[in-house]
Amino acid sequence: MSKSGKDLGLDRRIPRRDILHGFGATAALAGLGRSSTLLAADQPVAPLDADYYPPALAGLRGNHRGSWEAAHDLALENRQDWGPVQEPEDPYDLVVVGGGISGLSTAYFYLQKRPGSRVLILDNHDDFGGHARRNEFQLDGQTLIGHAGSQAFADPSRWSRETHRLLAELGIEPERFPDYYDSDFYARHGLTFGFFFDEASYGENRYVPLSTPWGHGPVGFRDPQIAPHRAVESFPLAPEARAQLAALYAMEQAEVDHRAAGLSAERLNRMSYLEFARDYLGVDHPEALGVIVPMPEAIETVGFDAQPVRYGSGYGLPVPAAVLQQRPVDSFVRHFPDGIATVSRQLVAQLFPSAVGSSADLHSGSAAVDDLMTARIDYSQLDRPDRTLKLRLNSTAVNVIHDDVPERSRQVLVTYFTNGRAYRARSGQVVLACYNMMIPHLCPTLPQAQRRAMYRLIKSPLVYSNVVLGNWHAVKAQGFGGAYCPGCLHSMAFVDFPTSIGRYRQPDDPDRPIILHLEWAPTNPGMSKADQNEGGHLRITMTPFREIERSVREQLAGLLGPGGFDPANDIAAMTVNRHPHGYAWTPDPVRGWDGEGPEPHLVARQPFHRIAIANSDAGARFTFDTAIDQAYRAVGELFA
Ligand SMILES: Cc1cc2nc3c(=O)[nH]c(=O)nc-3n(C[C@H](O)[C@H](O)[C@H](O)COP(=O)(O)OP(=O)(O)OC[C@H]3O[C@@H](n4cnc5c(N)ncnc54)[C@H](O)[C@@H]3O)c2cc1C
Structure with a gap:
């Protein structure tokens, strides 16, 4: 029998619907997350308030409200009129579009080559990191950290020299991951892996544990034999x-x-x-x-x-x-509590030392990574009028053109939309570290073949949901560690990775809160992967939070109910991170590119005079190291 909304707790007030401890997301979208001090004449936006802290926002995150509307107006409606365009700032040396790992790495590599340059990074979200962001929850005096996207550092043997070097400079040492991971956690608590069959699809709720090799998530479940x-x-x-x-x-x-x-x-x-x-x-x-x-x-x-x-x-x-493939089964041990978001946070810490200076007694090297795990980044330091490097959030680039015919141009004009107004930044050079599919809309003068190639780089949509339980006695009673959930919206669920680092401790006491992590990929079986992914973008964007919340509550009620779980009382917070433009297009690693002509990403990433192209899309591999490698290549092209 399906439960009513009240039984499921849909009427409960939990941190879920865009409520931030400190300020509301809608307020942030209206620019109220910014300091109320008067704007300097040469500054389009005021610095963010000191209590602006998007990792603590719950509810619908990832591509959150306010982040995608301008881009969709441009890409789907071909909007060209953005109202009066103001140009308040002095020219930049470099504008980077996209504040994900690739955009942040671009700024990092560029400033290594040309320290002191004037650099502006634009991102359409209220937080930096792109896919590599974190969720933070406060409950009963305890902080819980979850990964909002990018999950695990797979296979370092495939990383380039540049990625190894950057991670070393950021203090990230892959060999330390086994120390962070409590490999005995699941077994110690009797948590197994299995299949969950839900009542709506299978007529009854049933969790069936089994012994199976699962190389695609946490390791170390108790073997139920x-x-x-x-x-x-x-x-x-x-x-x-x-x-x-x-x-x-x-x-x-x-x-x-x-x-x-x-x-x-x-x-x-x-x-x-x-x-x-x-x-x-x-x-x-x-x-x-x-x-x-x-x-x-x-x-x-x-x-x-x-x-x-x-x-x-x-x-x-x-x-x-x-x-038959031999897969490394330990890849997912290489996981920080916030997944790969530590890379974006470490990049920001290096680029904006004052954003972390006051919040932690930071060490250098790998100790800095330990410290930063629990440090609060001060977002008010990211975009200050007196600095040469600025990271401007909530700002969507809508037009990027040379100031003359490209061959004769001296600058690039970047128009962006923030707080309902359009601004223009002039820059000697630009790196587009955003989704490559977006670039033809930004740069209408790109050669046709390059535009066509970009449209082929279809990204794969994914939703990662993090649900905080006030206690996990029911989880333990059910012996549930993780499961395939074939009938559910989220086809995968598990107790979040048992990773402790620095002062951050993964909960070990069932009386204390814990995060359950659920994953949903919107599929349409029978169609090609590209068609399924394209349809999935829209489905993710159109599915209201309320519908996802109901489905999560039903799933957990069915899965954990026999262990005494009450969705109305035991769910303390919920964050749904939607990534309609998720993994980069990646050709089958064995078959390779089997379409006609050269591989599309090679055509798409050609430099266009003063504009270079980065993002993991440009490397046609979805992993975080590709985002770094492509930043390195793009910066190299600017200096060639
Ligand atoms: C759910 C999920 C799980 C993943 N798990 C793993 C994993 O386990 N291991 C791994 O190695 N990789 C993983 N990845 C992939 C990895 O996260 C990416 O390769 C990497 O983070 C991509 O970084 P990027 O900077 O290239 O792109 P993004 O992170 O997408 O950053 C680009 C940024 O540009 C912004 N942008 C786009 N258009 C504009 C515009 N017009 N104006 C301003 N800003 C714009 C975007 O909104 C975004 O913030 C995962 C990805 C997802 C989505």
């Missing part, structure tokens, strides 16, 4: 679906290879796992496929209908030896 083909017997499915899944999980490698005989590796790399399971492994019952298909959604942003065969192994499913 239940082989998957045995656990399947408890799945609330039709007997035939259960039998097919049991046979699939029990299948020996020799049998899989026998069934795949005649399929070349090339063919297997073009075939979806769904097709392989259905046509070669005998799994064709819709209820069985309904369990398998969504498994990779939260990581890959599409299900097994659009993921090649080899991906099955990472989810404990049988694949032919010809495409």
